[in-house]
Amino acid sequence: MKQIVIGSEKKQESAVIQGCMRIAGLSEEAVDRLIKTDLEQGITFFDHADVYTDGACETLFGKVLAREPGLRDQITLQTKCGIVRGKGEHNKAFDFSKRHILETVNASLKRLQTDHLDYLLLHRPDALVEPEEVAEAFEQLYAQGKVRHFGVSNQNPYQIELLKKYVRQPLEINQLQLSIKFTGMIDAGLNVNMTVEGASDRDGSILDYCRLNGITIQAWSPFQYGFFDGVFLDNPKFPELNKKIDEIAAKYGVSNNAIAVAWILRHPANMQVILGTTNVTRVAESARGADLVLTRQEWYDIYQAAGNKLP
Structure with missing residues (x-):
């Protein structure tokens, strides 16, 4: 681990x-x-x-x-x-x-x-x-x-x-809260000086602030979209995102849960990921994501597949 x-x-x-x-x-x-x-x-x-x-x-x-x-x-x-x-x-x-x-x-x-x-x-x-x-x-x-x-x-x-x-x-x-489908603190940093959706900084640059001050971010609801609206993995509402996640999961021989964890931990902000599941099989699958390092392109591919646009 x-x-x-x-x-x-x-x-x-x-x-x-x-x-x-x-x-x-x-x-x-x-x-x-x-x-x-x-x-x-x-x-x-x-x-x-x-x-x-x-x-x-x-x-x-x-x-x-x-x-x-x-x-x-x-x-x-x-x-x-x-x-x-x-x-x-x-x-x-x-x-x-x-x-x-x-x-x-x-x-x-x-x-x-x-x-x-x-x-x-x-x-x-x-x-x-x-x-x-x-x-x-x-x-x-x-x-x-x-x-x-x-x-x-x-x-x-x-x-x-x-x-x-x-x-x-x-x-x-x-x-x-942070997941592939809940990325406000990341969106604001990518859309500086833009007027598009995602440019609004609702959190006061909390991601950069924590990095500057040595504060560890613990990401909760890593598989959820919205505020407890449901899980995005294997959800037919998000076909493009799940197709991309499954493609990368197959490449590394891991579950889609592991990719969702790996995506958060790929960010260099020294984060932790909080698993909410009590299913021991899912825990073991998800834990594998901690030791998987996505490429820069894979990280951005997943981000865009989630519906986010880069300026």
């Missing part, structure tokens, strides 16, 4: 991450098998969030860690906080207050049955954020040894800069 370097400490981590958002419906045995498959493929990084099935995913994962002595030392464990969900369609909020961060981290540690998190990310931007409170929460969690590294998710450059003004610990990760 390809390794990437994260943060100022130059931590070596797997280029592919196992996302745990969908594990709540699995048995303990199935989760154990999923973790073991990940480790066999070289995937050692596991991503959670306190809101995934209201904490059930963390609870289930923690039960497996508790019954497998030594397993915790083999993995990198990450969770996210900041989203508050209540009952009702509109009963949702974001909360980066010191109290909320500390309470949710302590709850996550209890559910995961571990004494520390390797990474904690702030899940989605809080319009009412008081960065001084975030700094106080991070400082306390770090001093207590409960969180070793920090980052954000779905944030733009100025939101990160605001936090950095007060937070002492480096913000090492930004989790952002």
Whole structure:
């Protein structure tokens, strides 16, 4: 498995991450098998969030860690906080207050049955954020040894800069949606000084900002198009794209999942890819993409087959 370097400490981590958002419906045995498959493929990084099935995913994962002595030392464990969900369609909020961060981290540690998190990310931007409170929460969690590294998710450059003004610990990760069919952060950089579709910079050049500041992008929903609209692989809505992906997959003797992963990792921004699947066969197939380096022309051929035009 390809390794990437994260943060100022130059931590070596797997280029592919196992996302745990969908594990709540699995048995303990199935989760154990999923973790073991990940480790066999070289995937050692596991991503959670306190809101995934209201904490059930963390609870289930923690039960497996508790019954497998030594397993915790083999993995990198990450969770996210900041989203508050209540009952009702509109009963949702974001909360980066010191109290909320500390309470949710302590709850996550209890559910995961571990004494520390390797990474904690702030899940989605809080319009009412008081960065001084975030700094106080991070400082306390770090001093207590409960969180070793920090980052954000779905944030733009100025939101990160605001936090950095007060937070002492480096913000090492930004989790952002990216796939062959969700390429806004790439499109804007290719269409500078153009008036065509794709020229709008909605994210403040977040891709270049992360590269300049040594922040690792974790790409979520690598097989999705739109905002959870569905999977583009083998989807008849995208015949030209799937024809090109299948053609390249046949050349390298891998699955189309592997090509979708390889396309993201071909970008020189030192990214990681988060797999959402819990199917062990698909995990193994996708993991092969981490060690496959597409040619420059193949990368651009796939990009254009997805419906993107180059200026």
